[in-house]
Amino acid sequence: MALTAPVNKIIPFSLxxxxxxxxxxxxxxxxxxxxYCHNPETQRLCVGCGTCVEQCPAHALSVVDGVIVWDEQACVGCDTCISVCPHRASPKVRVLTPAQVADVVVGYQPFIRGITVSGGECMLHPDWLRELFSLCRAHGLGTLIDSNGTVPFWDKPELMEVADGVMLDVKAWDCATFERLTGAPNDTVLRNLAYLSDSDKIEELRIVVVPGxxxxxxxxxxxxxTIGSAARDTQLKxxxxxxxxxxGELARAASPADEEMAAxxxxxxxxxxxRVEIR
Amino acid sequence: MSEFMDIITASNLTYNQKLLHLAQAAENCEHPIPTTPEFDYFFERDAICDMHEGNAPYRPRYNCCDMEKFARQGSEFLRLDTPDNLDDLIMNLEILYQNVPSVTSRPVYVGQLDRVFDPFIADLDDDEVLVRFKRFLNYIDRTVASGYCHANLGPDDTRAGRLLLQADAAVQNAVPNFTLKYDPERTSDDFARLALATSMACANPAYANHRLLKDTFAVPEAGYDNGYTVVSCYNVLPVRGGAYCLDRVKLSQLADLATSTEQFLNELVPQATAALLEYMNARVKFLVEDSNFFQTSFLVREGLIERDRFVGMFGVIGMHECVEKLLGAGHRYGSDDEANDLADEIMTRITAQVNDFPAVYSEAGHDRFLMHAQAGFGDQLASTPGVRIRVGEEPEVFFDHIRHSARMHRFFTAGVSDIFPVEPTAAHNVDALLDVVKGAFAVDDKYLSFYPSDSDLVRITGFLVKRSEMEKYARGEAVLADTSHDGEGNWRANHLGDRKVRLG
Structure with a gap:
């Protein structure tokens, strides 16, 4: 059976x-x-509860054999389904093979230089990713992984072989802080950081600054x-x-001040x- | 009140603007150019249009003086010695600009400035050059004061080119427009990035596909590989020459006369095209034979322009509305294959007819008039520029839009363009813009421009204006640049503020 992954969306051009x-x-x-997740609707898979079906103003959603079916043509893109979903999911997900995604992406050549796969967490689908990246590389496209780093990279050499690099969101160093922020420990993140630095696969490191x-x-x-002298050439956002x-809890929280970011x-x-950038 | 008294007593025109309006009103009292009944028929129905160029042309529409030659030789008529330093060169250029006419009575082309200046800056440091370039650019903005004025850069990376970009970002002016001739074989990525960062700072430069355009016009002597210049609203013309005139078929209005698509293609298009071609010949003949411009101008005598390097431009406008009227609602030009194929067919027919017509005094165009996708001016309602897709109907995916543009660009020799407002965040990733330029030019798009969607400097049909100046004019106040007049009406009439923001 062909490998598939649930695709939330494909953005043709990202800056x-x-x-x-x-x-x-x-x-x-x-x-x-x-x-602080700013697209929490990508966190979980649809459980088929049907809440969104009743509320869709365009009647673009239906239930077939317990599964929510999304009519892309009828959809008006109002995102009501996402806002009413009690499970942090989306009914507008397509289950696609790497070849199906590669077909779409290759059609955007020559206007793009590469592909970045993000999430959710794309490392939950490493074999799918490897196949997609192999297809993209065959067309001369670059391949980047955007990850939270909680899934090991070090034991997936075939994937790392076809990935140009990883954009890693480090979030927090202290494990308890990380756990409070994400609900999970960060030992794997830290080990991934060392591994990716040693294998020269860090494209970008990120820290989201959340006061308090x-x-x-x-x-x-x-x-x-951890990364030592590699810091000099590493992009830090x-x-x-x-x-x-x-x-949830941070929905009304304040942004950090410019002075704090500059410090x-x-x-x-x-x-x-x-190479430090404030965004 | 008479038209003259209306101009004389206007409260929203500057003195210079009144003078220009009065001159045009006086010119229009004469009617020396004969017209045919066919021309009159289509003209009265607004299906063909003379661009209000004036009834009795006494100067070419666009003069593209060879400023590099001028920099080497000075001017006998203007009593200017050959400059031997940057200050002398700038003064010479500023004096020359006051003496270059056009349809706006002011220069639409101020030179391929990087090549003009580069030989004169070797002994100055960057700061010394920058202060002079900024002053020079402000001089052009405040004296020429017309968004149709244009300067060129590239394709090679030069120190003067870099400093001109830096100076332009600093002064934030609407005049002149800049075009960067871009060729991935010659333009370094680094220079292109600086240009794109400048576009995100001040909406300039725009980008011309040098690979495709460089062979448009033959250049006789060695040393010039840029036979073309880009002037005004992206008109591609011979350097040391220019355009006699620009006249256009308004496809949007012509479609109103159609009884069927077949009748439009087989009768109206050939009739209107033929009527306009005959008129253009009459117009060029008057200018060349009767107006005495070429016989008397020092620009000709001193070799800054040559009569046989002038061409006439055959324009089209309003393809979007034309196709919509012919096919009916439900067919969306830009996204719909049938609509796009029909547009292609219309352009194929017009281009073939233009290319079959012997144009007078058109040596540089191989005795033919050249096709131009006319972008409009002022508040023309219901006619989308050239072959562009109407604001609000742009394809969802940016690359589909560019591919459509490239398909239609292939018909136009004398200029065709698109304008894309982009997310201001693109300033942080100019490599992404560079990828788009490279991709667009690889699929044979000929010309594109960007401006950040939150910019005060915005592009109307091609020319730049300041939003703040348009707002002033809309309140009834006089403003320095008269392109703010055209811009204000067009911005409102065509909902230009609603252009689809790209790279979001």
Whole structure:
């Protein structure tokens, strides 16, 4: 049986998912639940409860054999289904093979230089990813993984062979802080960081700055201590928490001040990072 | 009140603008160019249009003076010595600009400035050059004061080109427009990135596909590989020449006369095209034979322009509405195969007829008029520029839009273009814009421009205006650049603020 993965959406041109113009593929389903997640509807798979079917104003949703079916043509893109979903899921997910996704992506050439697969958590589908990346590479496209790092990279050499790099969201260094933020421990993240640095596969490291929820300075120092002199050439993005799309406890939380972001960037430079960006 | 008194007593025109309007009103009292009954029929129904160029042309529409030659030789008529430093060169250019006419009475082309300046800056440091370039660009903005004015850069990476981009980002002016001739074989990625970062800062430059355009016009002597220049609203014309005139078929209005698609293609298109071609010949003949421009201008005498490097431009406008009217609602130009194929067929027929017609005094065009996708001006309702897709109907995926553009661009020799507002965040990833430019030009798109969707400087049909200046004019105040007049009406009439923002 062909490999498949639940695809939440494919964005033909993304400006923010790696270098140059890239197609971004978002997979559905995540193994953690970040309090600041700005697309929480990608966290879980649909359980077929049918709540969204009744409320869809365009009647684009129906239940067939207990499964929600989405009529893409009838859909008006209002996202009512997403806002009423009690399970942090979306009914607008298509189950696709790597070849189906590659067909779409290759059609965007020559306007893109590569593909970035994100989530949810795309590393929950490593074999699917490997096959997709092999197909993309055969067409001369670059391949990046955007991951939370909670699934091991080190035991998947065939995947790493066809992936140009990884955009890793480190979130927090201290395990308890990470657990409060995501509901899971971060030992695998830290081991992945060391592995990816050693194998020169870090495309970008990210820290989302959430006042009162994480300690970005501690995280910057932890990363610097782990990757050593590689910090100089590593892109570090310090991202301001923004409440857009966020559900739950942080839905109304404030963004960090510009001064705080500037102080963190200065801290990162002191720790040896030369490519620091505030977003 | 008479038309003259209306102009004289206007409260929203500057003195210079009144002078230009009065001159045009006076010119229009004469009617020296004969027209045929066919021309009159279509003209009265607004299906063909003379662009309000004036009834008695006494200067070519666009003059593309060879500014590199001027920089080497000075001017006998203007009593300017050959410049030997940057200050002298800038003064010479500023004096020349005051003496270059056009349809707007002001220069639409100020030169391939990187090549003009590069030989003159070797002994100056960057700051010394920048302060002069900024002053020079402000001089053009405040004196030419017309968004139809245009400068060229590239395709090679030069120090002067880089400094001009830096200076332009600093001054934030609407005038002049800049075009970067881009060729991946010659333009370094680094120079292209600087240009794209500048576009995100001040909506300039726009990008021309040098690979395709470089062979448009033969250049006799060695040393010039840029036989073409881009002027005004993206008109591609011979350097050291220009355009006699620009006249157009308004396809959107012509379609109103159609009884069927077949009748449109087989009768109306050939009739209107033939009527306009005959008119253009009469117009060019008057300009060349009777107006005495070429016989008397020092620009000709000193070799800055040559009569046989002028061409006439045959324009089309309103393809979107034309196809919509012919096929009926439900067929969406840009996204619908049948609509796109019909547009292709219309252009194939018009282009073939234009290419079959002997144009007078058109040596540079091999005795033919050249096709131009006319982008409009002022508040023309219900006519989308050239062969562009109407605002609000753009294909969802940016690359589908560009592929459609490239398909239609192939008909046009003398200029065709698209304008894309992009997410302001693209400033953080100019590589993405560079990928788009490379991709677009690889599929034979000829010309495109970007501006950040939150910019004060915005593109109307091609020319740039400041939103803040349009708002002033809309309140009834006089503003320096008269392109703000055209921009204000067009911006509102064609909902340009609703253009689909790309790369979101």
């Amino acid at each position: 923010v998912d790696g270098p140059g113009s890239r197609t971004s593929v978002f997979l559905q389903g995540c193994n953690i639940a970040c309090a 929820w994480n300690d970005p300075q501690d995280t910057i120092r932890g990363i610097a201590a 310090l991202i301001k928490f923004r409440p857009f799309g966020v559900k 963190l960037a200065a801290c990162a430079r002191r720790e040896g990072f030369e």
